[in-house]
Amino acid sequence: MIRSIHSVLFVLFAFCTVALCAQEWRSSPGYIDFGTLGLFQGEKENVEIFLDDNLLEMVAEATKDKDPELAAELRGLNLIQVKGFGMRADLIDQVSNKIASIVSTLERDGWKPAAKMRMKKDDQAHVYMKTSGGKCVGIIAMVMDKEKMMFVNIVGADINTARLGKLGKKFNIDSLKDVSPR
Amino acid sequence: MKSTDKTLSCEDVLERVEAFVDCDLPPDETPLVEVHLSACKLCADEVAFAREMQVSLRSFHKMECPDRVVEAVYRHIGVESVQAPVPVVSRPSLWETIRLWFSGPRLAPALGFAVVVVIAGAWLLKPGASHEPSEAEVASAKRQVEWTLAYLGSVNEKVAAVATGTAVQPYIVEPVQRAVETALQSNSTLE
Known part of the structure; x- marks a missing residue:
């Protein structure tokens, strides 16, 4: 009986280990768990995108003929996640303070600021990058304005930020407003 | 009775x-x-x-x-x-059991079992492995990728515009312009 229990525990342990290893992005230094930030407690998100390496690979495969640049870039990514929340006037101080706290946490964890803009308390943007071995392995963008609060996290093994920026210019955000990421 | x-x-x-x-x-x-x-x-x-x-x-x-x-x-x-009196045998510990599994004639089957577990785990538990995304899901994911990249692009543009308006223009471009104009004016006065 004891031997059977040991065997079951061993198999479960092996399965869990393999499962965690299969999710490469989870162990990447460029990944951030939004849930641990404690920013959105009780707030209902109105934008949520979560594209893991499996789905990104499928998109890359689907776009390789029409858009080889995008496909090539996506093959280097492990995860794209976005969370967005509607902003309320009574939350501005709280969220602004929380962002300041997150910024200091990110900097303590080795994230480097790529761009910062803080015009007012309710109009700010922070873009941070994480490098490992001279390669960019993570990008975080935090944007807050009067209407919304957005968090973007991109995880990859070697993110080409210049190419990513170029691709970003190619897509018109206004023409994509019909995207319903949820 | x-x-x-x-x-x-x-x-x-x-x-x-x-x-x-x-x-x-x-x-x-x-x-x-x-x-x-x-x-x-x-x-x-x-x-x-x-x-x-x-x-x-x-x-x-x-x-x-x-x-x-x-x-x-x-x-x-x-x-x-x-x-005959039964000798008292203490139950082996967990590590002793594992050591016994991976020793002697049990080594090959144990390794084989471990390999099967790892392969099965990787296949079964890899995210999305059991669920092949449909065409519609892939198309939706593509739109979401485009939206995310476009959003990041718009953030960069906004930050760059703000940086230009608040720092580059007043502190670099305008002083340089003024200096050049002053130099040109004094040059023309000398002539």
């Missing part, structure tokens, strides 16, 4: 108490005992006592005769021990 053809005397019943309590009486005698018990308190008390004894005896912990006593009895009657 005397026994008749259809009734039992106290003596008859007391002889049958053990069998009655154990439900071992022949079917035709049980009703006769029950009839007698309903009329004879003395016998009924005997049966109640017997039942109590039975319950008490059954509730005793099972005890085993010590091995040395058994051996002594066997020696006394000149018979070899029927069963």
Whole structure:
């Protein structure tokens, strides 16, 4: 009986280990768990995108003929996640303070600021990058304005930020407003 | 109470108490005992006592005769021990068990098992492996990728525009322009 229990525990342990290893992005230094930030407690998100390496690979495969640049870039990514929340006037101080706290946490964890803009308390943007071995392995963008609060996290093994920026210019955000990421 | 053809005397019943309590009486005698018990308190008390004894005896912990006593009895009657004393073997620990699995002739099957577990785990638990995204899901994911990249692009543009307006223009471009104009004016005055 004891031997059977040991065997079951061993198999479960092996399965869990393999499962965690299969999710490469989870162990990447460029990944951030939004849930641990404690920013959105009780707030209902109105934008949520979560594209893991499996789905990104499928998109890359689907776009390789029409858009080889995008496909090539996506093959280097492990995860794209976005969370967005509607902003309320009574939350501005709280969220602004929380962002300041997150910024200091990110900097303590080795994230480097790529761009910062803080015009007012309710109009700010922070873009941070994480490098490992001279390669960019993570990008975080935090944007807050009067209407919304957005968090973007991109995880990859070697993110080409210049190419990513170029691709970003190619897509018109206004023409994509019909995207319903949820 | 005397026994008749259809009734039992106290003596008859007391002889049958053990069998009655154990439900071992022949079917035709049980009703006769029950009839007698309903009329004879003395016998009924005997049966109640017997039942109590039975319950008490059954509730005793099972005890085993010590091995040395058994051996002594066997020696006394000149018979070899029927069963050799069982050596005490301590149960191996978890690590000892794992070590035993991965040693000697068990090594190959254990490694094979481990490989199967790892491959099966990777196949079964890899995110999305069990769920192949549909065309619609891939198309939706593509739109989401485009939206995310476009959003990042718009953030960069906004930051760049703000940087240009608040820092580059007033602190770099305009002073340089003024310096150049001043230099050009003084140059023309000299001429």
